[in-house]
Amino acid sequence: MTLPYQHVLKIHLQVNDLHHWVLGHKFTYRMALRFFNVICFVVLLQLGLQITADAFQEEPIRLSVINHINQQCPKEYNAIAKPGGVLLGAMRRLQRTNQDFNFTASENPDYGYYLESVNGVAGNNTHRTYWQILSDSDGTPTPTAVGVGCYIPKKNEHIIFNFTTW
């Protein structure tokens, strides 16, 4: 049976061995401290660079939801798109981070994603209603030529989801 003081002695001897090994290799505590500082500096530098790179990887866009049919107040959101990324990505990101915005979309084999509903209001074939997608970059809202799964918004672009009839 090993007594507790024997354990302490064993650890002490092992630490001593390590200390001798360290000294034998001319590796002082001061050097260890300097090494630790360099590691910390490199890690912090990398973290800083990563944060800066991420900031450049984001393109803000403005999303408006207009529903005159149900006499709802227009809503506006700030969303983040990736450079060259599709509108659907920015919408999904917004949905994850803002409880006030939600949507559903269905996949179409030919044209990508069809925007079915926004904030709980869905288009309806009987009533001939749908969510029109408009881009308002120059003050004249214009329907996009493709759907949310294919449309690539530009930085600071204003996108409008307009509930209307066809």
Ligand code: B12
């Ligand atoms: C009628 C029509 C509509 C109607 C569909 C109503 C209905 N339920 O019937 C309405 C007005 C809703 C519509 C909306 C849009 N449309 Co449209 N539409 C057409 C059109 C003229 C005929 C489609 C059709 O009936 N085909 C015959 C049936 C039997 O085939 P189908 O495959 O079942 O058709 C369905 C799909 O086409 C789907 N659909 C219609 N438009 C769109 C758009 C997208 C992005 C998706 C995923 C599906 C989809 O709805 C049809 C009925 O279920 C086509 C052009 C054409 N000549 O094909 C454009 C067309 C498909 N639409 C187009 C576009 C861009 C849109 C919008 C994105 C416009 C906008 N900026 O708002 C929106 C969709 C918005 C959203 N909520 O996602 C483009 C798609 C181009 C692309 N490469 O993505 C097309 C090709 C016209 C064009 N050349 O610009 N559309």
